[in-house]
Every structure is written in C-alpha cells, then in structure tokens.
Amino acid sequence: MLDLIIIGSGPAGLSAAIYGIRANLDVLVIEKDYEGTGQIALSSKVDNYLGLPGLDGYSMGEKFREHAVSFGVNFLEATVTEISQDEKDNHWIVKTASGEVKESKALIYATGAVHRHLGVPGEKTFDAKGVSYCATCDGAFYRGKTTAVVGGGDTALDDALYLSGLCEKVYLIHRRDAFRAAEITVNRVKEKENIELVLNSQVEEILGDERVNAVRLVGGRTLDINGIFIAAGSVPVTGVLDGVVELNPAGYIVADETGVTNKPGFFAAGDVRTKELRQVVTAVSDGANAATSAAHYIEKTFG
Numbered sequence: 237m238l239d240l241i242i243i244g245s246g247p248a249g250l251s252a253a254i255y256g257i258r259a260n261l262d263v264l265v266i267e268k269d270y271e272g273t274g275q276i277a278l279s280s281k282v283d284n285y286l287g288l289p290g291l292d293g294y295s296m297g298e299k300f301r302e303h304a305v306s307f308g309v310n311f312l313e314a315t316v317t318e319i320s321q322d323e324k325d326n327h328w329i330v331k332t333a334s335g336e337v338k339e340s341k342a343l344i345y346a347t348g349a350v351h352r353h354l355g356v357p358g359e360k361t362f363d364a365k366g367v368s369y370c371a372t373c374d375g376a377f378y379r380g381k382t383t384a385v386v387g388g389g390d391t392a393l394d395d396a397l398y399l400s401g402l403c404e405k406v407y408l409i410h411r412r413d414a415f416r417a418a419e420i421t422v423n424r425v426k427e428k429e430n431i432e433l434v435l436n437s438q439v440e441e442i443l444g445d446e447r448v449n450a451v452r453l454v455g456g457r458t459l460d461i462n463g464i465f466i467a468a469g470s471v472p473v474t475g476v477l478d479g480v481v482e483l484n485p486a487g488y489i490v491a492d493e494t495g496v497t498n499k500p501g502f503f504a505a506g507d508v509r510t511k512e513l514r515q516v517v518t519a520v521s522d523g524a525n526a527a528t529s530a531a532h533y534i535e536k537t538f539g
C-alpha cells in the first residue's frame with residue numbers, strides 16, 4: 237500500500253507531491269492528462285506569482301512539473317472514476333477508468349475546476365466551430381478577425397487582452413456594469429482601443445451557418461463576430477465524490493487551508509476546495525499544507 241495518492245497534477249497536486257516526497261512518503265500522482273500541469277497551461281501570461289513575473293502559463297506549469305520529476309515523484313496517467321474508504325483501517329481505494337486499483341493510507345484530492353457553459357442555443361452546435369473556452373489555445377485562429385468574450389472576471393479580461401493583440405476587434409460582453417477582475421487588469425482593458433465593452437448585456441443565442449458569424453444579445457442587439465470565447469466562471473471537478481466527502485452546495489470540497497475534510501485521511505487542495513481566491517499561489521500553498529496534514533495523519537494513524 238502507498239502512503240499517499242495525489243489526484244491531479246496541477247499546481248496544487250505537484251506542490252503536494254514535492255512536500256510529500258520531502259516528508260519521506262511513498263507518493264503516487266494520478267493525472268488524467270498526458271504529462272499535465274493543470275489549468276495554468278491555458279494562461280498567456282502569469283504576472284502575479286512571486287519570483288516568476290511575466291512567464292507564460294505553459295512554461296510555468298512545465299517548471300512546476302520538472303521540479304516534481306527531479307524529486308522522484310511517480311506519475312500514473314489515468315482518470316480516477318471511483319474512490320472509497322476501507323471500513324477496517326480507513327485506508328483509501330482509488331479506481332481508474334482503465335481498471336487499475338491503487339490503495340493508500342491518505343489521499344489528496346486536487347482535481348481543480350473546469351469552465352462553465354452558458355447553456356444558450358448555438359453554444360453546443362458551434363463548439364469548436366467558433367465557440368471556444370480557451371483564448372490562448374484558439375486565439376491565433378482569429379488573427380485580424382472580430383471576436384467576442386463573455387464574462388467579467390479575471391479570465392474573461394485576460395482573454396480579451398490576449399485577443400486584442402491578435403484580433404481587429406474584441407467585444408467584451410458582461411451581464412453587469414462592473415467587472416470582478418483585478419483593477420489593474422480592468423484598467424488595461426479600458427485602455428485598449430480595439431476592445432469594446434458591452435455591459436449589462438447577456439447572450440441570448442450564438443448564430444452561424446457552418447461556423448459562428450454573430451451573437452444575439454437579450455434585447456435584440458446583434459454583433460457580427462467570427463468567434464466567441466466563453467469565460468463565465470468555473471465548476472469544481474468533484475463528480476466522483478458524491479457520498480465520499482462533504483461538498484458545499486456548489487460542489488466544492490468543504491475544507492480550510494489545512495486541507496482537512498470531514499473524512500479521515502482525505503485531504504483537499506487547490507481550486508477544488510472552498511476558498512475565496514483560486515490562483516496558482518493559493519493552489520501551491522494548499523498542496524504544501526495538505527501534504528503536511530497528510531504526513532501528520534499517516535504518522536498518527538499508521539505509525
């Protein structure tokens with residue numbers, strides 16, 4: 237039996253792995269993506285992580301991963317589909333989509349969060365035909381064209397800024413009249429001449445024939461566009477946790493910064509847990525805390 241299984245190889249999982257190895261634990265990271273580094277790989281530029289200003293998200297993720305690999309962390313590429321706890325000694329049993337079963341004394345759950353859909357007509361029809369959830373992945377296809385970004389948080393404004401460097405024009409559609417993003421980002425957006433703010437507006441339908449060619453807003457205004465980037469928030473990846481551990485009504489694992497949950501030996505780290513600020517710096521910190529909590533738990537419970 238392993239000491240510690242970590243599910244997810246984003247900043248939280250990789251940080252937990254380094255702390256786990258340094259605490260002399262036998263650690264396995266299970267990750268559903270090939271050599272994954274989590275959501276940060278989607279960011280064009282990360283300016284708010286101490287010591288690494290201006291690095292693109294992909295390179296940052298690679299640095300984190302290289303660090304973990306150099307410390308001897310073991311990885312298994314597999315999607316976790318089932319988690320249960322042994323009734324006798326409380327160890328954890330993890331099953332994957334490919335049928336593997338792994339067992340450990342403690343578990344750190346660090347599966348992050350994924351983008352939210354708008355749920356409007358046309359969104360599904362034109363998925364990957366003009367509808368995108370990742371400006372850094374797909375923005376280059378819209379060089380010199382007109383796009384729209386939907387949302388009012390850091391991701392939406394980050395996407396609009398990134399696209400403004402590629403596209404002729406970018407509409408930023410937000411349902412309120414104020415943004416939730418950092419003030420410095422809001423100011424940068426407002427300074428861009430090719431970003432038009434479309435405030436107090438909601439998308440009613442995404443239109444097109446073969447591909448997206450327009451978006452209709454509630455109230456009837458129609459904007460001619462070649463692509464639309466949806467950045468309407470995220471949902472936690474906790475689908476396999478029903479009945480396993482306490483979740484809040486939005487589906488996040490209820491845990492403070494120690495990572496401790498209502499189940500002994502089950503720790504949560506990163507975007508997947510209840511917290512105010514979902515960022516790399518808090519994910520990395522969570523990973524360190526959760527691994528430390530797990531090491532104490534293993535020592536106390538299994539000796």
Ligand SMILES: Cc1cc2nc3c(=O)[nH]c(=O)nc-3n(C[C@H](O)[C@H](O)[C@H](O)COP(=O)(O)OP(=O)(O)OC[C@H]3O[C@@H](n4cnc5c(N)ncnc54)[C@H](O)[C@@H]3O)c2cc1C
Pocket residue numbers: 243244245246247248249266267268269272273274275276277278279280281282283284285314315316317346347348349391394473505506507508514515516517519
């Ligand atoms: C476009 C964008 C820009 C951003 N910009 C910034 C920024 O500038 N600064 C900043 O600090 N933060 C930024 N963030 C937020 C930051 O990326 C996240 O807060 C951080 O990545 C969270 O780390 P995490 O490890 O909790 O989760 P994630 O990074 O989401 O990693 C979770 C991992 O778990 C894996 N996983 C999920 N389910 C399973 C399963 N069933 N089995 C196995 N593995 C699974 C996933 O594949 C993934 O690798 C940005 C995010 C995005 C999307």
